[in-house]
Amino acid sequence: MQIKTDIPNSWAEPWKIKTVEHIRLPNKNERKIALEDAGWNTFLLKSEDVFIDLLTDSGTNAMSDRQWAAIMTGDEAYAGSRDYYKLEEVVRRVYGFKHLIPTHQGRGAEHLLSQLLISSGDVVPGNMYFTTTKFHQEYAGGTFVDVIIDEAQDPTSTHPFKGNIDIDKLAAVIDEHGADKIPYISYETNVNMAGGQPVSLENIREVHSLCAQHGIKLMLDATRAVENSYFIKCREPGCQEKTIAEILWEICSYMDGCTMSGKKDGIVNIGGFLAVNDDSLAQQARNLVVAFEGLHTYGGMAGRDMAALAVGIEESIEYNYIYARVEQVGYLGRKLAEFGVPVVVPFGGHAIYLDINRILSHIPQAQFPAQRFAGELYLEGGIRAMERGIVSAGRDKQGRNIFPSLELVRLTIPRRVYTQSHLDVVSESVARVCQRADSIGGLEIIYEPSHLRFFQARFSPI
Numbered sequence: 001m002q003i004k005t006d007i008p009n010s011w012a013e014p015w016k017i018k019t020v021e022h023i024r025l026p027n028k029n030e031r032k033i034a035l036e037d038a039g040w041n042t043f044l045l046k047s048e049d050v051f052i053d054l055l056t057d058s059g060t061n062a063m064s065d066r067q068w069a070a071i072m073t074g075d076e077a078y079a080g081s082r083d084y085y086k087l088e089e090v091v092r093r094v095y096g097f098k099h100l101i102p103t104h105q106g107r108g109a110e111h112l113l114s115q116l117l118i119s120s121g122d123v124v125p126g127n128m129y130f131t132t133t134k135f136h137q138e139y140a141g142g143t144f145v146d147v148i149i150d151e152a153q154d155p156t157s158t159h160p161f162k163g164n165i166d167i168d169k170l171a172a173v174i175d176e177h178g179a180d181k182i183p184y185i186s187y188e189t190n191v192n193m194a195g196g197q198p199v200s201l202e203n204i205r206e207v208h209s210l211c212a213q214h215g216i217k218l219m220l221d222a223t224r225a226v227e228n229s230y231f232i233k234c235r236e237p238g239c240q241e242k243t244i245a246e247i248l249w250e251i252c253s254y255m256d257g258c259t260m261s262g263k264k265d266g267i268v269n270i271g272g273f274l275a276v277n278d279d280s281l282a283q284q285a286r287n288l289v290v291a292f293e294g295l296h297t298y299g300g301m302a303g304r305d306m307a308a309l310a311v312g313i314e315e316s317i318e319y320n321y322i323y324a325r326v327e328q329v330g331y332l333g334r335k336l337a338e339f340g341v342p343v344v345v346p347f348g349g350h351a352i353y354l355d356i357n358r359i360l361s362h363i364p365q366a367q368f369p370a371q372r373f374a375g376e377l378y379l380e381g382g383i384r385a386m387e388r389g390i391v392s393a394g395r396d397k398q399g400r401n402i403f404p405s406l407e408l409v410r411l412t413i414p415r416r417v418y419t420q421s422h423l424d425v426v427s428e429s430v431a432r433v434c435q436r437a438d439s440i441g442g443l444e445i446i447y448e449p450s451h452l453r454f455f456q457a458r459f460s461p462i
């Protein structure tokens with residue numbers, strides 16, 4: 001017997017499969033027709049025409065048997081549901097904020113927060129924009145200002161915390177506009193648009209002390225704070241011995257409140273919340289939530305949804321869960337890198353981002369190269385991805401296209417849904433599209449909605 005000496009230490013999911021959902025790969029001609037019907041926008045494809053769906057990790061999670069059990073015992077009372085109080089208890093214990101205002105999803109919370117704190121002419125600094133977050137800040141009359149570190153714009157930089165806020169940039173914004181024009185700092189964890197890149201505890205402390213000097217609030221976009229906590233545990237000096245729960249708690253301890261999409265870290269299909277420490281702000285939010293979402297003890301969620309989210313939050317901070325979650329994303333990243341596909345490094349916590357500036361360098365950005373690549377990937381293997389480049393960046397207040405430095409396609413991994421074999425197939429399809437990159441052209445826009453255009457715009461090949 002000859003056993004190799006370097007036996008690897010592979011990871012495995014801390015769960016097994018109890019129910020399966022059938023998926024089907026449409027044939028080549030069906031895919032061609034489906035993509036044309038969808039105007040080359042993967043958001044407009046029908047789910048049943050998709051084989052492997054990496055559009056988003058939002059609400060696409062597989063719930064556990066414990067969550068499904070909680071669904072069955074959900075209390076559907078209009079007011080004062082038992083599951084509201086359960087969720088409040090979990091949010092207080094895990095995230096540490098005093099007041100919970102449930103919303104139907106993250107943007108519901110962003111809407112409330114923006115309406116309550118932002119006045120016309122205000123400036124809201126943040127570590128790279130997120131589409132709905134920025135929309136609500138500007139809808140309330142504010143202007144978003146990006147204060148992320150420069151490394152975030154460089155897909156090849158291996159900085160371990162590319163989501164960090166640049167303290168000098170932030171100080172300059174405070175100097176220029178004055179603290180009274182800055183209602184709060186919008187602080188995102190595992191910055192989505194930068195490639196799922198984390199922020200460090202050290203950065204949070206520095207931002208906190210600068211803001212404390214000026215009396216500026218810090219509001220956390222906690223959507224992926226658990227995934228961020230995992231990266232802190234792995235990468236930040238002195239944090240290896242801390243639990244995920246301790247790190248998450250510490251992140252939140254520097255914040256005045258948070259908006260949260262339960263559809264991501266919360267491992268549910270719908271739900272979110274606003275959580276704040278200030279009593280008077282909470283009172284105002286409870287007042288506003290009844291107009292837009294629902295009564296303050298359900299805010300757009302069914303009782304069963306709140307029950308599932310409460311269990312999902314508890315599961316999300318288990319080390320074995322978050323380890324498998326983030327390492328699965330890394331598995332896809334390594335596969336692609338082995339094929340020579342240019343991807344954003346370090347690998348993100350929820351997605352791998354293809355660097356389209358390097359893959360389709362012959363297509364001008366005004367011809368939507370990442371949008372085109374996403375369409376080609378669907379044609380190739382029935383795989384659905386998402387553009388995160390010029391289409392997502394949209395237009396400025398004067399109506400001009402914004403040209404972001406990153407032109408990316410995002411392959412987003414839903415939680416607990418796909419196996420490594422699915423990801424093998426994905427990596428092979430991506431590599432095959434890259435192989436024929438030279439023969440791929442651009443797109444032109446044939447319909448453009450007035451805001452958040454990436455959701456519904458239609459395109460045609462040039």
Ligand SMILES: *Cc1c(COP(=O)(O)O)cnc(C)c1O
Nearest residue numbers: 105106107130132192223261263
């Ligand atoms: C998804 C997301 C949101 C919005 O949450 P929804 O539940 O989709 O409304 C806000 N911020 C970030 C970083 C997100 O990824």
